[in-house]
Amino acid sequence: MAFGAHAVPPGRRASIAARKRALADMLRGVGGTRNRVRPRASSCGIVFALAFGLTACGASPEPEAAFRVALLTPSSIRDAGWNQGAYEGLLKIKQELGAGVAHQETRTPQEFEVGFRDFAARGYQLVFGHGFEFQDAAATVAAEYPDTVFITTSGSIVRPNLAPMVFELEQATYVLGFVGASISRTGQLGCLGGIEIPSVASTFLAFEAGARSARPEVSVRVSYLGSWEDVAAAREATLALISAGSDVLIHNADAAARGFFQAAGEAGEVRVFGANRNQNELAPAVTLASATLDIPSAFVEVARSVKDGRFVARPIRLGLADGVVGIAWNPPLFAQLPEAVREAAQQLEGQISSGEFEVPRAGF
Amino acid sequence: MDLFDLGLVFATLRLAAPLAAAAMGELLAERSGVLNIGIEGMMLCGALAAFAIGTATGSPVLASLAGSLTGVAAAALFAVFVLWRRADPIVTGTALNLFALGATGSAYRLLYPPEVPLSDAPAVADWLPGLNPFVVGTALLVVGVGAFLSYTRAGLAVRAAGERAEAAHSQGVRVAAARWGCTLAGGACAGLAGAMLVLWISNTFVEGMTSGRGFVALALVLFGGYRPGRIVLGALLFGAANALQFRLQALGLEIPYALLLMTPYLLTLLVLALFAGRVRAPSDLARPFIARE
Numbered sequence A: 001m002a003f004g005a006h007a008v009p010p011g012r013r014a015s016i017a018a019r020k021r022a023l024a025d026m027l028r029g030v031g032g033t034r035n036r037v038r039p040r041a042s043s044c045g046i047v048f049a050l051a052f053g054l055t056a057c058g059a060s061p062e063p064e065a066a067f068r069v070a071l072l073t074p075s076s077i078r079d080a081g082w083n084q085g086a087y088e089g090l091l092k093i094k095q096e097l098g099a100g101v102a103h104q105e106t107r108t109p110q111e112f113e114v115g116f117r118d119f120a121a122r123g124y125q126l127v128f129g130h131g132f133e134f135q136d137a138a139a140t141v142a143a144e145y146p147d148t149v150f151i152t153t154s155g156s157i158v159r160p161n162l163a164p165m166v167f168e169l170e171q172a173t174y175v176l177g178f179v180g181a182s183i184s185r186t187g188q189l190g191c192l193g194g195i196e197i198p199s200v201a202s203t204f205l206a207f208e209a210g211a212r213s214a215r216p217e218v219s220v221r222v223s224y225l226g227s228w229e230d231v232a233a234a235r236e237a238t239l240a241l242i243s244a245g246s247d248v249l250i251h252n253a254d255a256a257a258r259g260f261f262q263a264a265g266e267a268g269e270v271r272v273f274g275a276n277r278n279q280n281e282l283a284p285a286v287t288l289a290s291a292t293l294d295i296p297s298a299f300v301e302v303a304r305s306v307k308d309g310r311f312v313a314r315p316i317r318l319g320l321a322d323g324v325v326g327i328a329w330n331p332p333l334f335a336q337l338p339e340a341v342r343e344a345a346q347q348l349e350g351q352i353s354s355g356e357f358e359v360p361r362a363g364f
Numbered sequence B: 001m002d003l004f005d006l007g008l009v010f011a012t013l014r015l016a017a018p019l020a021a022a023a024m025g026e027l028l029a030e031r032s033g034v035l036n037i038g039i040e041g042m043m044l045c046g047a048l049a050a051f052a053i054g055t056a057t058g059s060p061v062l063a064s065l066a067g068s069l070t071g072v073a074a075a076a077l078f079a080v081f082v083l084w085r086r087a088d089p090i091v092t093g094t095a096l097n098l099f100a101l102g103a104t105g106s107a108y109r110l111l112y113p114p115e116v117p118l119s120d121a122p123a124v125a126d127w128l129p130g131l132n133p134f135v136v137g138t139a140l141l142v143v144g145v146g147a148f149l150s151y152t153r154a155g156l157a158v159r160a161a162g163e164r165a166e167a168a169h170s171q172g173v174r175v176a177a178a179r180w181g182c183t184l185a186g187g188a189c190a191g192l193a194g195a196m197l198v199l200w201i202s203n204t205f206v207e208g209m210t211s212g213r214g215f216v217a218l219a220l221v222l223f224g225g226y227r228p229g230r231i232v233l234g235a236l237l238f239g240a241a242n243a244l245q246f247r248l249q250a251l252g253l254e255i256p257y258a259l260l261l262m263t264p265y266l267l268t269l270l271v272l273a274l275f276a277g278r279v280r281a282p283s284d285l286a287r288p289f290i291a292r293e
Helices: A016-028 A041-058 A082-097 A109-121 A132-144 A169-183 A199-216 A231-243 A254-267 A295-307 A333-335 A339-354 B006-031 B039-057 B060-082 B088-111 B133-151 B152-162 B165-170 B175-202 B213-223 B228-250 B257-275
Strands: A068-073 A100-105 A127-129 A149-152 A162-165 A188-193 A218-223 A248-252 A271-276 A287-293 A316-318 A325-329
Touching: A016 A109, A082 A100, A082 A127, A082 A254, A082 A295, A082 B152, A100 A109, A100 A254, A109 A132, A109 A248, A109 B165, A127 A132, A127 A295, A127 B133, A132 A149, A132 A162, A162 A287, A162 A295, A169 A188, A169 A199, A169 A248, A169 A271, A169 A287, A188 A199, A188 A287, A199 A218, A199 A248, A218 A231, A218 B228, A218 B257, A231 A248, A231 A254, A231 B006, A231 B175, A231 B228, A248 A254, A254 A271, A287 A333, A287 B006, A325 A333, B006 B039, B006 B133, B006 B152, B006 B175, B006 B213, B006 B228, B039 B060, B039 B088, B039 B165, B039 B175, B039 B213, B060 B088, B060 B213, B133 B152, B133 B175, B133 B228, B152 B165, B152 B175, B165 B175, B175 B213, B213 B228, B228 B257
Parallel strands: A068 A100, A068 A127, A127 A149, A149 A162, A162 A316, A188 A218, A188 A248, A248 A271, A271 A287
Antiparallel strands: A287 A325
16 A cells, blocks of 8 residues: 555656657756756755854864964863863963964864874974874874974874873773772673773773782673764663673773763662763762873973973873872772772872882783 | 673663654655755754753753754754755755754853863653653654554655655645655654653763764664664664673673674664565655646
């Protein structure tokens, strides 16, 4: 009965003569043949102009200052974590050094390269690419624009005007892994990552090493979303980790991590750790601590060296000892920890900070 | 954990319902002859509106309504270009998706600057475990759309507009009205799907949070052979595979996660391609129509 079950329309089988007639009609602009009405190209132009015009509203206008700094982030700066910290760093550079600043969100390697090139061509003295994934694009563009300094926050490529700024978040996740394994009832910990990139995998590696140092038989499960934004998937993945038996979890998933905290808050009987920023407030009932990064002061430091002409390209490693990496405990939950665990954690933090103990990390 | 338990069913529903609702919106539009590529953008607009109204009023009902209406508004923008100005639907839909991603992101940052603490949207309460207004609403939507298309006079007019616009016009069907109506109703479904993501599944808004669900809905309509029942089965299959995939990752098996993340897409494609048989799109899909006397 479906209307869709119609036979092939007669118009489709039009003879050549009929097609010629149709064509003639079309050229005269009369008649009623079905293919005559075509989409208009001019309207498409309007749609695209509108789309790009409004999309571009997020971009900052060209700053006037003599010293100009730009930031490329891989996802939203409203993630209460990795990207938001970088944006705050950019604002701090503006505030403390009087720099003109600009920010752009870039998602694909092509966009990274276009973003770097765009800011360098406009004469920005310093451009940050916020993450490991930016280093190849930065190396390409750095060779073309020797007067601009490029900083990638992670990675290992060094050029005369390109240096990686490596945050040793592993130092904090190692301690959190140690604490997590000490308090886990199931002996199983979970990690939720956005996209598997070496810098994220490395924080989980250190988390697992820390856990094993407390309890060698502990099991650490890692789950990835394939996205930094899919908050619904993050919630499902976290619920799956919890129902599979993980009762202490850490994430490194940027904006999608909101779903991680939602699921943890819902499950109740778990403890979770935030990453890259103090996220204890996102689920205060279950978040025991956050591995924090003070990205703003690190950004200001390197920007000041560029501004004063003191910048020397070399890997900048920042950790617990520099005060850039830290652990923010959630006081009420920290107080519930057994005293031995609290003491061991603080002792471990001291040993790492003093350089007495070196935390394992992925080589990248 | 057993790999298969009731939790898997609930997770499947959560992952499938937004897809099914969005796909119903796409189905309506396509059966009337409008190829709506902008579903993803409409979902995103609906999600932001639901979050904004939800956090402001605390009412999930008002928030859902706001999500649907914003979906309608986005669909109206699409219809103005495609139906009135006869712009290419694929180009317009793509532009709408880009526009929605940028506009919702900008609006979100304006409304909620980084200094403001993140707040949660009101959650829709479950009546029973796994049963809540959105599950029931989606089920009703599917049945409603199916019944409308198959058993009502207006549904016949819609299908006629999609299959043979000129013939329908000659029989007195108001083709333009049918296409406008279905496009707007489709926008409402997409907006509702976006609202579900916010009010039911994540209780928050994240820029780009639809993460391609609109395109999955688009594919489900095609591979489901433009039939509501098959489309819903496709959505459930996709949701189940996705839920299962997260459980497999959580079990710590030595399977590359990228492979697991792929399974829902592969499996759904495979099953629908094998069992759907020959799919024929509405003949006048994506063909502009102008009534001439």
